[in-house]
Amino acid sequence: MTERAWRYILGMVQKRLPILEWLPHYSLKWLQLDSIAGLTVGLTVVPQALAYAEVAGLPVQYGLYSSFMGCFVYFFLGTSRDVTLGPTAIMSLLVSFYALHQPTYAVLLTFLSGCIQLAMGILHLDFLLEFISYPVIKGFTSAASITIGFGQIKNLLGLHDIPQQFFFQVYYTFLKVGQTRLGDTILGLVCIVLLLLLKAMRDQVPPLHQQMPRCVRLSHIIVWSITTARNALVILFAGLIAYSFQVMGSQPFLLTGKTAEGLPPFQLPPFSEATSNGTVSFIQMVQDMGAGLAVVPLMALLESITIAKTFASQNSYHIDSNQELLAIGLTNLLGSFVSSYPVTGSFGRTAVNAQTGVCTPAGGLVTGVLVMLSLAYLTPLFYYIPKAALAAVIITAVAPLFDAKILWTVWRVKRLDLVPMCVTFLFCFWEVQYGILAGILVSGMLLLYHVARPQxxxxxxxxxxxxxxxxxxxxxxxxxxxxxxxxxxxxxxxxxxxxxxxxxxxxxxxxxxxxxxxxxxxxxxxxxxxxxxxxxxxxxxxxxxxxxxxxxxxxxxxxxxxxxxxx
The missing domain is CATH 3.30.750.24 (STAS domain)
Structure with missing residues (x-):
């Protein structure tokens, strides 16, 4: 084989395995920064994973099952040093809708989403994501923030038997507000206040400079670490309070309850489901998931690649969109073998990763190991986590997704773009796929109008x-x-x-x-x-x-x- 052929093969291998580009230059300083970033993100992802599983309508351990595979796959295939893959609020909402609150459906949806994403990567179909306009994305995320946030009010108030459909959810929440459990409400509100205070403290922490005295730098690091790990600290605080009441023989809170212990078994995803009425076939499960087989993989790709491009632009490096597509596709495909539900890039955890000074995707290895250790040794403690505390974590996490200022910005720049944004926003309260589809159709009609009526x-x-x-x-x-x-x-x-x-x-x-x-x-x-x-x-x-x-x-x-x- 000629030298030119060898170079071509080597170039293709490096393109498909980005780890080969940075690993030969890896240094001890990079290892130190990546370890700190991975540990910090791990302390963020564990409580968020438990909370997002609640949004997805699944047992809380499924949030952790979904949080480690992406760390290891992205280590080899990712082109962004900042991105972290795992469960997110948006994906959890979509899984809640399309997986019918059944783990078998969620895992199969992960497998099929991974296959679709891998096929798109192999066929270089990443350009399809460019047909989903920014106003449609903002309309969807704003509606999702309201839907997810209000969906946690029932846990914040300690209410039972609240339906999932948004309009019925609003009706029955107000109908049953008289059944509010005082303990859950007080604890939930206290957790929200603590989370907001800690977030405000982190936002006010000044940048760290080498010229600062050592004691000032140490206090800066302590304050930054505490405020960054605020979700874990608040969950720990709520869990200790609930455990104290349990020891005293009373329990004023609704608890997470018994959680499956240990790491998930590595096994094939379920291609059928046994029920009391017989066996649900693979074809029937696919039909039940319906439009989710298109919406979930596309939204996962869109969210992850948008985040990767954002942080690549901020930190002056480039990403390969098609390689990102392959990375998330393989993450979901392999994740289905460990009972994961569909994952994507997380904006919040990626921001934490970047702010901590991560240098390479190796930081994800520390995060993945921390999640697996939590599954192996900490699951018995999850029993005492109050649902109101998880609701507080979710509400504070999704609140920034609602961007009211975007309305004024779009109004000043291009008023016509408010049409697909508002259509998506309103229709998403009816059903998620109708909102996204309606927004894409309206955007497409506006695009085609300009093509059909050229100046x-x-x-x-x-x-x-x-x-x-x-x-x-x-x-x-x-x-x-x-x-x-x-x-x-x-x-x-x-x-x-x-x-x-x-x-x-x-x-x-x-x-x-x-x-x-x-x-x-x-x-x-x-x-x-x-x-x-x-x-x-x-x-x-x-x-x-x-x-x-x-x-x-x-x-x-x-x-x-x-x-x-x-x-």
């Missing part, structure tokens, strides 16, 4: 008319072009010769060529001329191949105008 600029008002399509020319625009040219050139008396300036036309299809051929015939019937100027080479080649009758082209407008004037 056609009139350059000259003299005896020779010069028209220039400003935004290109595609098959939906043929009718608009035909009408514009006819109204401005052939409806005049006498008919005006016309130059079509093709500066912005970079490609044409068969429909466009047919429409141009009809225009040429119409000009000939009216005793006028239509010529083309400034054609790009690919477009010129296509038009010459079409052998249009009467087709003439010129390199510049001046040449075209001179020809028509002489004619």
């Amino acid at each position: 056609i600029q009139q350059i000259s008002k003299g005896p020779v008319l010069v028209l220039r399509p400003i935004s290109g020319l595609h098959f939906p625009a043929v009718e608009t072009l035909w009408k514009t040219v006819y109204n401005q050139a052939l409806s005049a008396s006498p008919p005006r010769c016309t130059i079509l300036d093709c500066t912005h036309i970079c490609n044409v299809d068969y429909t466009v060529m047919t429409g141009l051929g009809e225009l040429l015939e119409e000009f000939q019937n009216h005793g006028a001329s239509l010529v083309f100027a400034k054609l790009q080479a690919p477009v010129l080649f296509d038009l010459l191949s079409a052998d249009l009758k009467g087709f003439q082209h010129f390199s510049t407008l001046e040449e075209a105008e001179k020809y028509l004037s002489e004619e």
